[in-house]
Amino acid sequence: MTATEKDLTLTVERVIDATPERLFDAWLDPDTMKRFICPGETVVPRASSDAVEGGRFEIIMRNGDKDLPHTGTYREIDRPNRLVFTWESHASRDDSEVTITFTPAPGGTRVQLTQVRFVSEEQREGHRWGWTSILEKLSQLDG
Template identity: 80%
Template sequence: MTATEKDLTLTVERVIDASPETLFDAWLDPEMMKRFICPGDTTVPSAFSDAHEGGRFEVMMRVDGKDLPHTGTYKLIDRPNRLVFTWESHASRDDSEVTLTFTPAPGGTLVTLTQVRFLGEDQRDGHRKGWTSILEKLATVA
């Protein structure tokens, strides 16, 4: 692994017309997770969340009829300000980590999502597209 691969990060942001509490809670509620953690044409037939620091989650994404688990461990749960979890999938490194912050802003809440450590630029760019779609969907269901 090169230093460049180790240092790859992405950040996406969106202002959503909902409170920080509502948006924060959506990331921990399996029924809500199924409604928005599904980029593009992906569906989520099942989601699970053991929402405490050290707890695990799973989002089973179905893409073209194939189930792809996306799992992780909650590292920090600071409601309604900050949520940190690992991100484990077929397209990410084992030590990839996602940080979400929820900041009151004109028009609602500024949601900032940062993911660190990728296999390469293609995976980072694919995740950027996915996370952008996820935040767009969150705005429609929150």
């Protein structure tokens, strides 16, 4: 691993018209996860979450006829302020980590997502597109 690979980071954010509690809880509930952690045209036929620090999650994203598993370990669960987990997938390093903060803001809650450690700039930019799409879908959730 080069210093460049270790230092690659991305941050995306969005203000969403919902409470921090509602948005935070969406990231831990498998039924809700299936509705928004599906960038672009992907669908999520299966999601699971052991929502405790040290617990694991799994999200199966389906793109056409190809299943793409995404898994990780919850490192910090500070409801409703901060969520930290590893992000393991075909397109990221196994030691990649995601931190999401939920901060009250005019118009709702500022959701800021930062992911660190990518293999390449191309993979980082692919994740930027994916996380941006995910935050868009999160903003459209009803109840």
